[in-house]
Amino acid sequence: MSTRQFGARIERNIDPKLLRGEGAFVDDIPLPQPLHAAFVRSPFARARIRSINITAAERHPGVATVYTCENIADLDIEMPLLIPHPSMKHPHTQRPLARGDVYYVGQCVAMVVAVNRYVAEDAAALVEVDYEPLDVEMDLEKAVRDGAPLVHADAPNNLAAHFVQFSGNPDDAFAKAEHVTRIRVQIDRSTAAPLECRAIAAIWDAVSEELTVWDGTQAPISLRGGLASILKLDEDKVRVIAPNVGGGFGQKIMMFHPDELLVPMAAMKLGRPVKYIEDRRENFIGSSQERTQIHYIELAAKKTGEVVGLRDSFLHDTGAFIPYGIAVAQVASTSIAGAYRIPNIWVEFKAVYTPAVQVTPYRGCGRPHACFALERAMDQLAEDLGLDRFEIRRRNFISEKEFPYPREGLLFADGLKVTLDSGQYHKALDMIGKALDVTNLEAAKEKARSEGKYLGLGLAFYVEGTGLGPYEGGHVRIHPITGKVYVNTGLTSQGQGHDTVFAQIVADQLGVKPQDVIVVEGDTKAYDWGVATFASRAAVVSGNAIHKTAMVVREKTIKAAANMMEVDGADIELHDGAAWVKGSNRFVPLAAVATATNPLRYAFNEAAQAATQFAPASRHDGPPLAEGQAPGLEGTDYYSPPHATWAYGVHGALVEVDADLCAVKIQKYVCIHDCGNMINPMIVEGQVHGGIAQGVGGALYERLEYEPSGNLANANFVDFLVPYATEIPNIEVIHLETPSPLNPLGVKGVGEAGCIAVGAVVASAVEEALKPLGAGKFHHVPLTPSMIQAALDRAGA
Amino acid sequence: MTRSNLQRHVGQTSDDPTLKVSLTVNGEHVERVVSIRMLLSDFLRHELGLTGTHVGCEHGICGCCTVLIDGKSARSCLTLAAQAQGAEVTTIEALAEEDGGLHAIQQAFKECHALQCGFCTPGMIMNIFGRFNEPQPLDLSDEGIRTMLSGNLCRCTGYVNIINAVRRAAQLAGRA
Numbered sequence: 001m002s003t004r005q006f007g008a009r010i011e012r013n014i015d016p017k018l019l020r021g022e023g024a025f026v027d028d029i030p031l032p033q034p035l036h037a038a039f040v041r042s043p044f045a046r047a048r049i050r051s052i053n054i055t056a057a058e059r060h061p062g063v064a065t066v067y068t069c070e071n072i073a074d075l076d077i078e079m080p081l082l083i084p085h086p087s088m089k090h091p092h093t094q095r096p097l098a099r100g101d102v103y104y105v106g107q108c109v110a111m112v113v114a115v116n117r118y119v120a121e122d123a124a125a126l127v128e129v130d131y132e133p134l135d136v137e138m139d140l141e142k143a144v145r146d147g148a149p150l151v152h153a154d155a156p157n158n159l160a161a162h163f164v165q166f167s168g169n170p171d172d173a174f175a176k177a178e179h180v181t182r183i184r185v186q187i188d189r190s191t192a193a194p195l196e197c198r199a200i201a202a203i204w205d206a207v208s209e210e211l212t213v214w215d216g217t218q219a220p221i222s223l224r225g226g227l228a229s230i231l232k233l234d235e236d237k238v239r240v241i242a243p244n245v246g247g248g249f250g251q252k253i254m255m256f257h258p259d260e261l262l263v264p265m266a267a268m269k270l271g272r273p274v275k276y277i278e279d280r281r282e283n284f285i286g287s288s289q290e291r292t293q294i295h296y297i298e299l300a301a302k303k304t305g306e307v308v309g310l311r312d313s314f315l316h317d318t319g320a321f322i323p324y325g326i327a328v329a330q331v332a333s334t335s336i337a338g339a340y341r342i343p344n345i346w347v348e349f350k351a352v353y354t355p356a357v358q359v360t361p362y363r364g365c366g367r368p369h370a371c372f373a374l375e376r377a378m379d380q381l382a383e384d385l386g387l388d389r390f391e392i393r394r395r396n397f398i399s400e401k402e403f404p405y406p407r408e409g410l411l412f413a414d415g416l417k418v419t420l421d422s423g424q425y426h427k428a429l430d431m432i433g434k435a436l437d438v439t440n441l442e443a444a445k446e447k448a449r450s451e452g453k454y455l456g457l458g459l460a461f462y463v464e465g466t467g468l469g470p471y472e473g474g475h476v477r478i479h480p481i482t483g484k485v486y487v488n489t490g491l492t493s494q495g496q497g498h499d500t501v502f503a504q505i506v507a508d509q510l511g512v513k514p515q516d517v518i519v520v521e522g523d524t525k526a527y528d529w530g531v532a533t534f535a536s537r538a539a540v541v542s543g544n545a546i547h548k549t550a551m552v553v554r555e556k557t558i559k560a561a562a563n564m565m566e567v568d569g570a571d572i573e574l575h576d577g578a579a580w581v582k583g584s585n586r587f588v589p590l591a592a593v594a595t596a597t598n599p600l601r602y603a604f605n606e607a608a609q610a611a612t613q614f615a616p617a618s619r620h621d622g623p624p625l626a627e628g629q630a631p632g633l634e635g636t637d638y639y640s641p642p643h644a645t646w647a648y649g650v651h652g653a654l655v656e657v658d659a660d661l662c663a664v665k666i667q668k669y670v671c672i673h674d675c676g677n678m679i680n681p682m683i684v685e686g687q688v689h690g691g692i693a694q695g696v697g698g699a700l701y702e703r704l705e706y707e708p709s710g711n712l713a714n715a716n717f718v719d720f721l722v723p724y725a726t727e728i729p730n731i732e733v734i735h736l737e738t739p740s741p742l743n744p745l746g747v748k749g750v751g752e753a754g755c756i757a758v759g760a761v762v763a764s765a766v767e768e769a770l771k772p773l774g775a776g777k778f779h780h781v782p783l784t785p786s787m788i789q790a791a792l793d794r795a796g797a
Numbered sequence: 798m799t800r801s802n803l804q805r806h807v808g809q810t811s812d813d814p815t816l817k818v819s820l821t822v823n824g825e826h827v828e829r830v831v832s833i834r835m836l837l838s839d840f841l842r843h844e845l846g847l848t849g850t851h852v853g854c855e856h857g858i859c860g861c862c863t864v865l866i867d868g869k870s871a872r873s874c875l876t877l878a879a880q881a882q883g884a885e886v887t888t889i890e891a892l893a894e895e896d897g898g899l900h901a902i903q904q905a906f907k908e909c910h911a912l913q914c915g916f917c918t919p920g921m922i923m924n925i926f927g928r929f930n931e932p933q934p935l936d937l938s939d940e941g942i943r944t945m946l947s948g949n950l951c952r953c954t955g956y957v958n959i960i961n962a963v964r965r966a967a968q969l970a971g972r973a
Contacts, residue, residue, distance in 0.1 A: 011907050018915030019903040021849015021889035025916065028848035035807065062811035118834060119811040195853045195861060195952050196916045246851070246916030247952050272807060280854040495914030495953045682910045686954060690913060693955030717858035717950070725946040725956040730939065754955075 005504040005514050006745075009682040012500045013515060014493075023244040026199035026214045031273040034201065035064050037263055038120035038276075040110035040127045041285065042102035045138070045355035045710020046151065047131040049100060049109070057112055057126040062119035064270055066127065067111045067262065069099040075265055079256050080226060083325030087163035088351075090155040093323040094358065096258040102131070103151060103320035104356050105711050106285025108258045113266050113274060136355045136710045140292060140317050143352050151320055151353035160322045161351035165333055167409035168344035170300075173309030177300030181381040185373045185779040187759065189292040189317065189704040190697075192362045193722055194494070196246020197283040200259055201275035202267035211238045213264050216245045218253040219532030221490050224524045226255060227264060235528075242522035248494035249694070253534045254288045254324060254360040284715035289704060290328060290362035292317035293349075295373040297336075300344075305387050305395045309344040312336050312373060317359060318351045324360035326351055327413050331465070332366030334410045334418055338374045339425045339463050339648055340396040345410065355710050361534065363694060365413075367464055367756045375460040375760035376779055379767070389459050389764070390433055397425040404741075413535070414468045416643040422738045423648050428672045429461065431734060432652045435670040441654075448656055454772065455667070458653045458765025460757040465644035466675075466749025467540025467740075473529045474546035476506060476553045477634035480598055481605055483577055483591030485510055485517045489542040490530015492522035496687065496751060498538055501679040502546050505745070509550035510557065511574030512590065529638075536647070536749025539679060544743045545639035552635035560633065561593050564614035588614060590633075598631045599624035645740040647748040649673030651692070651757040653729075655765035659773060659792060662785035664700060664766060666729040674736040676748035684750050685733050691754015693728045698755065699762035701727065703782050759783075773797040820881045822847070823891035831878050838862045840878035841888060849889040849919045853950070860949035863920035863927075864888050870927035870948075889919035892926065902926055905966035906959075913953030921949045925963060935972050937964050 017023055054066040069076045079093045098109045110127050114120035135149035142148055143158045151158055174180065201214045211233060217223050220240040228235040245252065259276045267274040278287065293316050300309035316329040329349045336347050382392040398405045398420060407418040437444075441457055448455035475488040487506055491498060503517035510517075520526045530542070554574065561579030562569040571582050578587040588596075591607035596617035603609050611617075620626045654668040671688055678684045701721035705713040714720045739746030759781040766788065767778045774795035780787065813832035820827060822845060829844050836855075841847045841864065853861035855874045862874040865887040892900040899907065902922050912918040928935065928945055935941070942963045943956075951959060967973040 012910070014915070015907045015912060016897065016899060016903075018912060018918055019899060019906055019922070020893045020897065021847070021919045023849070023915050025848075025851070027842070027852075030846065064807040115807070115811055116832075118813065118832065193952060194914075194916075195859060195950060196851070196914070197853075244916075245914065246853075247914045249952070270807065280856065280859075495912075497913070686910050686913055686958060689955030689957045690953045691955075694952070716856055717854045718856065722950050722952065724948075724950060725943040725960065728956045730960075731955060731957050 005507040006679055008504065008680065010500060010504060010514055010680055012497050013503060014499045025196055025244045025246055026201055026216050027277045029201060029214055029243065031201060031203065031275065034273040034275050035113050035115065035270060036117040036120050036275055037259065037266065038112050038117060038124045039108045040124045040129065042098065042105060042107040042109055044102060044131050044133045045105050045136045046134040047102050048134065049098060049102065050130040050132055052110060053128040054110060057123040060119070060123040060126055062115040063123045064113045066123070067097060069095065069097045072097060072262065072265065074232065075230065075261055079323060081325070082323055083327060085161065085325050087326055088161040088322060089159055090152060092152050092321050094321045096261050106357060111262050113270065138354060138356065138706050138708055138710055140294060140315050140352055140354060143354055144315065144350060151355050155353055158353040159350055160318050160353050161326050163326060163330065163333065164348040165410050166346040167407050170309045170311055170344040170346035173344035174300045174311065177308060178303045179301045179384060180298055181301065181377060181384050182296065182298040183377050183380050183779055184294065184296050185376050186294045187291050187369050187372055187781055189289055190362065190702045191284065191289045191704060192249035192251035194247030194249055194251060197278035197280060198252060198257060198287055199277045200263045201273060202264040203273045204268040204271065206271060209237055211264055211268065213240045214243055215240060215260060216252055217242050217255065218248045218492050218494065218534055219255060220492060220522055220524055221528055221530055222532055223255050223260065230261060231264060239525045242492040245492060245494040249363040250361040250365060250534060251288050252494070253532060257287060280717060281715050284720065285357065285712055288360040289319065289357045290359050291698070293332060293369045297373045297377045299377050299381050301381055301385065303385065305385050305392045307340055307342050307396050310337055310342050312347045314349045316349050316351045317354050319354060319356045319358040321358040322351065323358060328359060328361055328366045330366070331413050332369040334412045335367050335370040335463065335465065336374060337407065338371065339398060339461050341398055345407070356706055363691065363752050364755045365752065367462065367752065368698065368759055371460060371462045371756050372759045372781065376763060379764050390429060393429055393461055394426060399426065400424055412465050412644050414644060419643060420463065420646040421740055421742050423646065423674060424736060424738050425648065428650045428674065428736055431672045431736065432650045432670055435732065435734060436652045436654065444654070454657045454659055454769040456655050456657070456765040456767065456769025458655055458761035460760035460764065461650045462756040463646050463648040464536065464753055464756060466536035466647050467641055467645045468535040468537050469541065469641045470531065471638050471640035472531060472542040472545045473636060473638045474542065474549035475527055475636045476546065476549045477632065478510065478553065478557065478590050478594040480591060480594040480632065481607060483589055483594065483607065485512055487517055487519045487546060488527035489521050489546060490527055491533045491538050491542050493533065496538060497680065497683040501539060501683060502543065504679055505543060505547050506550045509554045510590070512577050516577065536751040536753065539747050540645060540743060540749050541639055541641060543679065543747055544745050545637060547745055548639055549635050549637040552637055553633055556635065557590065557593055557633050560597050560617035561588055563617050563619050564588055564593065564596055566615050593617065594633045597633055639743070642742055645676070645742045645748045647675045647750060647753055649753060649757070651761045653761050653765050655762060655769060657766055657769040657788065659770070659797065662788040669729045670732045670734065672734045672736060673753055674738050675750035675753065676740040677737055677746040678735065679747065681735060687750050688733050688754040689731050691752060692731050692758055693723060695755035695758025696728055697723050699759040699781050699783060701782055816879055818878050818882050820883060821885045823887060833879055835878045836874055837876040837878050837881050838873040841873060847888050847890050851916050851919060853916065858950065859917065860924060861917050861920040863923045863949065865923060865927050868930060870924045889923055892922065901969035902929070902966040905962040905969055909958045909962035909965055911954060911958040911962035917949060917951045921946070921951065921959065924949055925966065929970060929972055935967055937967055937973060
């Protein structure tokens with residue numbers, strides 16, 4: 001028998017190509033004589049456009065054309081509001097090219113198409129735009145006050161949405177509370193910064209009237225639907241391919257960024273391939289951002305530390321537009337009680353327009369915000385009540401016996417009720433205590449002090465609703481010639497290793513090597529039912545769909561092979577790429593089984609010749625293909641989760657602070673996490689490592705610096721500090737596997753997990769480290785050296 | 798949408814001044830007439846079709862575009878094609894065997910799961926390859942490897958597995 005592939009640390013199928021430099025990212029795909037687009041972008045955060053003059057740009061040698069809102073016909077629209085919600089009062093989305101007003105620095109005003117990017121950028125500089133600048137307010141808290149300059153005239157107090165959710169009876173709980181802890185926390189604006197910026201190329205075939213679009217998107221099927229609808233084409237005439245994609249982290253789930261409509265339009269109008277490869281500055285000032293929230297969170301507790309109520313009111317910066325609806329704020333709102341029982345919850349948010357790049361989900365999508373608010377509040381409550389930080393958590397965890405644990409009244413981003421499905425929270429906490437060697441912490445602190453440093457322990461627990469629906473599909477086919485298995489699903493990969501984990505799932509059912517399972521996704525011509533890659537959902541939703549499909553194909557294969565070898569189906573087993581009669585050396589290769597199930601077979605290979613030596617694959621009288629029978633060994637099935645499945649984990653760190661340099665060094669970082677059954681622990685670890693590194697960026701370094709005028713001052717990698725290897729510590733990952741009861745594979749998502757807790761861990765560690773100096777509280781990330789210096793100055797240290 | 802029936806005339810070239818550059822790329826002599834301002838990264842990718850060299854920031858920070866120029870790692874996005882006149886340039890495409898067999902560094906990256914999206918990987922590997930080609934002993938301590946990697950950003954892996962891969966590569970290449 002073959003060994004089980006599910007759970008094995010298997011190297012990735014995709015790697016050799018990527019390692020040899022043979023990956024095919026959008027800008028690597030050869031196109032015949034492509035034209036290149038460049039954009040004219042607003043230098044003002046808010047302004048009225050008096051006039052646009054494109055004459056000089058149009059005349060520039062090598063320029064094909066210049067587009068403004070005046071000559072893009074049907075595209076001169078407000079782009080789709082993807083996820084409407086009743087809480088949104090005055091929803092606004094941007095136009096592909098500005099008409100009348102601009103709303104942030106970087107907004108597209110005109111698009112130049114030219115023979116190459118150099119010339120396109122020259123010509124873009126020749127477009128004359130006369131702006132009348134308007135007042136702006138970049139500060140989130142000031143933007144909601146009366147009299148603040150408005151981003152959109154019809155949205156008073158810049159309010160984009162206002163939403164309240166509650167569970168239980170929070171007023172009663174607070175009235176009866178023996179103690180109330182209240183803190184304010186803030187998370188600043190950041191960006192996903194995938195190393196491949198966004199990219200798009202399009203070809204229009206005038207003969208077949210087909211549009212082919214290569215887009216580094218996380219959502220090609222949805223993108224195709226939108227493109228077909230807006231460009232007024234049949235969906236089958238639009239093919240969207242997401243080839244190799246250089247990281248996404250949510251930024252590439254957003255559609256449409258203006259180029260995603262304008263480039264296909266230009267290809268159609270000009271009859272030439274057109275491409276737009278975003279540069280790094282454009283990624284900073286044009287592509288979606290995330291993170292700024294300010295929470296006022298209160299915990300009502302008994303003296304024992306039992307938290308009986310939670311109230312949280314927060315502001316969420318949505319930027320100049322709200323195309324993705326309230327997703328980020330809603331996820332934060334619904335995740336706010338974390339891993340704790342807390343029966344009474346009231347949570348409110350206001351989504352606020354600011355004249356800055358639009359906010360749509362970035363890895364974590366509200367979960368890091370909720371975790372930061374809740375975990376910092378739990379630390380504060382522990383201190384208020386004189387309890388240990390571990391103990392306060394232990395006393396409030398949902399215990400194993402209490403699952404499934406519903407939070408009546410709270411709705412998650414999928415519109416479904418929150419029900420935490422499984423977990424071993426107490427065990428996870430005990431494990432991290434051991435891993436961090438907390439019993440020897442005081443000695444370690446003293447040692448650090450003797451070297452002039454201050455050591456602190458940081459701790460944060462998180463939960464993550466993963467595997468959101470509504471559904472995904474899987475298509476599996478055993479190829480008659482090679483016996484290899486082709487698998488399709490409606491996702492895309494930006495490095496998550498789908499091609500390997502899905503191969504492992506199929507390999508177990510069909511008895512083939514994972515290397516012989518070829519997963520094709522991200523191409524609407526290959527498969528076009530499904531949703532997209534986001535919300536830590538690929539393994540859960542597509543994984544289970546593919547698993548179900550593989551079982552169907554397994555049954556078909558066994559039946560056909562049993563007929564061929566004239567035995568009972570129960571006597572067939574699949575392994576080593578063949579169907580075997582149990583306990584014998586009689587077998588038929590899968591290629592031959594697949595060949596035999598096709599009534600038309602030319603004997604042009606060994607599989608076909610082999611197939612002729614056996615009895616027919618199908619036993620019936622009448623025509624070769626019986627009524628209701630299909631040729632080949634293939635199948636399609638779907639999986640639709642009942643609701644999100646909740647992963648969780650706890651992170652801890654030992655952090656050393658140099659009080660003279662205000663420098664923070666993470667000495668040890670440990671992560672205990674539980675994403676249910678793991679398909680490939682090596683890939684899971686990679687996802688967790690990467691998430692933690694992104695979390696460290698957000699905890700210590702990465703902040704978009706908007707000047708009061710609305711100009712983004714650090715729109716480059718020199719000033720926006722993405723960590724290098726020199727900033728990321730060694731990370732110890734310890735797995736805990738509690739299967740999800742919600743799906744056949746028992747899996748939960750892990751893509752976003754790593755980044756969620758890091759801000760809270762680092763802030764809690766620095767706070768503890770600097771306690772001897774009286775530095776006070778750290779409730780704001782990224783936690784920069786200047787914040788530490790200010791805290792030490794205040795303390796007079 | 799209106800689509801003009803008249804095919805629009807679009808020129809094939811700009812009026813940029815050009816010059817002839819001749820250099821050696823992956824052991825082959827090449828000669829091309831290119832715009833004087835063409836970046837080496839664009840030259841490799843779009844003139845020669847060597848798209849394994851990636852461009853992540855175009856301002857010399859991310860390291861995705863790292864190639865070897867006369868044996869030393871260099872940012873091809875900060876180099877003009879014209880500056881590479883007479884130089885010997887090595888790109889990621891030169892590392893594997895002709896039959897596709899992986900170089901020790903590539904093999905180590907695969908074994909250690911040191912890549913995810915793979916966009917930074919060619920630049921990362923070329924930087925390491927450059928160091929491996931230097932005669933001085935390699936500092937394979939955590940700190941030494943981190944310093945070796947400190948010119949290359951990776952957004953996916955958190956670097957942990959890349960550090961492991963460098964150590965493994967040194968073993969495979971007999972440099973440990």
